[in-house]
Amino acid sequence: MLRRMFAFAAIAYLAVSASLAARSQVPGSAPAAEAAAAPAPPARDSSAARPSMPPPGSPGANPPAMRAAMAPPDSFAAERDSLMNDVLEKIAGRENAPAESVFKNIRLLKGVPAGRLPRIMNFGFGRSLGVRCRHCHVEGHWDAEDKPQKQIARDMSEMLHTINTELLPKVKNLKSEHPTVNCTTCHRGAVKPALNL
Ligand code: HEC
Numbered sequence: 647m648l649r650r651m652f653a654f655a656a657i658a659y660l661a662v663s664a665s666l667a668a669r670s671q672v673p674g675s676a677p678a679a680e681a682a683a684a685p686a687p688p689a690r691d692s693s694a695a696r697p698s699m700p701p702p703g704s705p706g707a708n709p710p711a712m713r714a715a716m717a718p719p720d721s722f723a724a725e726r727d728s729l730m731n732d733v734l735e736k737i738a739g740r741e742n743a744p745a746e747s748v749f750k751n752i753r754l755l756k757g758v759p760a761g762r763l764p765r766i767m768n769f770g771f772g773r774s775l776g777v778r779c780r781h782c783h784v785e786g787h788w789d790a791e792d793k794p795q796k797q798i799a800r801d802m803s804e805m806l807h808t809i810n811t812e813l814l815p816k817v818k819n820l821k822s823e824h825p826t827v828n829c830t831t832c833h834r835g836a837v838k839p840a841l842n843l
């Protein structure tokens with residue numbers, strides 16, 4: 647259980663900014679509750695999460711200076727936004743209930759407010775890998791285990807948990823107090839992380 651919470655923390659951590667970005671454009675979201683449910687990013691280490699922060703789909707919500715610093719959205723961003731919003735519409739009114747009480751097949755994101763799940767899908771997973779929802783799902787069959795990529799994503803989250811809570815803390819003399827990796831650290835918008843520059 648504790649392990650699971652940590653795995654969630656790793657994902658939620660990378661998705662915090664995403665939900666911040668999505669607030670302004672998604673009707674029915676519950677910003678305060680989401681913020682409360684999100685683990686606070688380590689105070690002196692927000693730079694670690696910055697690269698994954700650019701909020702796709704809501705450029706108008708940001709001042710020009712910020713916009714200039716953001717990576718452009720990938721080519722599937724609009725499609726993902728639309729599918730994310732479909733799911734959010736379906737669960738309207740239940741955003742703050744635990745994901746497992748609203749969705750059918752939740753193993754990894756237990757305890758996460760349901761309204762955050764579609765945002766984790768879009769910004770945490772889809773954008774980090776540069777893929778459509780259908781890379782891991784048959785569209786609309788969200789609860790099914792149709793594609794191996796869905797379970798791989800869970801296994802990757804476990805791997806992150808181990809890196810962030812066991813391996814990285816053992817590395818001495820790092821500059822950050824809480825050095826962190828997330829999906830973007832390796833994937834950087836691609837399915838297959840690079841081995842060469
Ligand atoms: C990299 C793989 C991946 C991508 C891309 C992805 N998902 Fe998921 N999705 C998952 C995993 C893993 C779960 C199960 C989470 C768990 O076990 O708690 C899931 C679960 C879901 C669920 C809950 C279904 C249920 O009833 O149990 C919905 C809804 C969903 N995804 C929608 C989407 C949408 C919409 C997109 C695109 C915006 C998307 N997903 C993109 C991996 C992915």
Ligand code: HEC
Binds near residue numbers: 657795806833
């Ligand atoms: C430490 C680096 C690293 C991190 C962090 C990481 N991945 Fe991966 N991921 C990989 C590597 C390496 C592969 C294998 C690519 C290959 O087939 O050669 C991979 C493959 C995948 C695949 C299979 C892609 C396909 O269809 O072939 C999925 C899905 C995936 N990762 C999701 C995630 C998600 C979601 C996260 C964050 C929770 C994540 N990864 C974090 C390194 C990483």
